[in-house]
Amino acid sequence: MPAATPSTPPAARRDTYTPESLLAVAVRVFNERGYDGTSMEHLSKAAGISKSSIYHHVRGKEELLRRAISRALDGLFAILDEPAANRGRAIERVEHVTRRTTEVLMAELPYVTLLLRVRGNTGTERWAIQRRRDFDQRVADLLNDAAAEGDLRPDVDARLATRLLFGMINSIVEWYRPERAGTAHATSDEVADAVVATAFAGLRT
Template sequence: MNSVTTATTNRGRPGYAREDVIRIAVDQFNTHGYEATSMGALATTLGVSKSAIYHHITSKEEILVEATDQALEALFDVIEEADATPGTAEDRLAAVISGATRVLCEKPENVTLLLRLRGNTEVEKQILERRRLITRRFIDFVASAQEEGAVRSTLDAGMVARLTFGMINSLVEWYRPDGPISPEELSEIMPDFVFRGLAAR
């Protein structure tokens, strides 16, 4: 499913694990912008030489691919699980909404990076195409629920899907895992909240 080549070797160096380098890099990308963050700037943040980073990572693009893959693969898993959900089209749409909410709560930094990409490089364009595929699949779930009568047929399925995804994506701006609502609780609340506004009349 992924057309972008991702390095999976765990080249290591004492002091930082590869996962730590990626996590800190993602934080820098989100703070300063992907294009504005150089490998030299990342080395300074880590307190190591630039050459030391290459014991962990081959390029900035590799970090971008691996970090966004974590969000994308989790969302594709949600789509597959929803497809396999027994019951009605409404049940499957609710499963997508619930699952996407959980992913946003559990991987906010990765999703933030994914949402801020603009397609300025070939690697970014490939990542964005995968993101658009998820949106198209979400539209399909909405359309099926409309055919069933669970969602108002007078609404455009694409608009409904994008508005709903926009609401879920906004979680990266305010949700805190250490707050009063757990990811599990919020993932149960969100489908009910959405359907109150989309219920057929």
């Protein structure tokens, strides 16, 4: 939250938000209270600015949701355009996408957390769920290609493998806290390495 100038009482705090900093506040509140449980009043209190100041930036909470979800989705879909996701054997491509998906999840933690928790009650939420399914399907396609090239273990169905892979990756939002990384907590690199090693090579030596 931006600091108020000393002479300004809280109720009339000057709106020093940018679209990005207001979005960060909104995403935090959405993740704490759930999108359905968040009102413009909650957002106004959390940001320390009036509702009309928020309406100066956005039309309403659904626009904030759409912007936040877009940030998560843009980060994820950009991975699929990276050179390493588009050359070489499919197993190498899917390992790259797995590593990068894990990294983007941790780098954009509140935004991806919100994406994973949307329920589908509004048009924006249904769009988010569909785009998330599209991303999952692109990874499933890569796993199918890897199976066709003989690089995926034949006893695990590619669709089931996709579910387990995303189950492992997405669960990171439940415990990863960037502010604790590097102490007793694993760093982002350690987590990404561990996901790729576990999912593709297995925990057993």
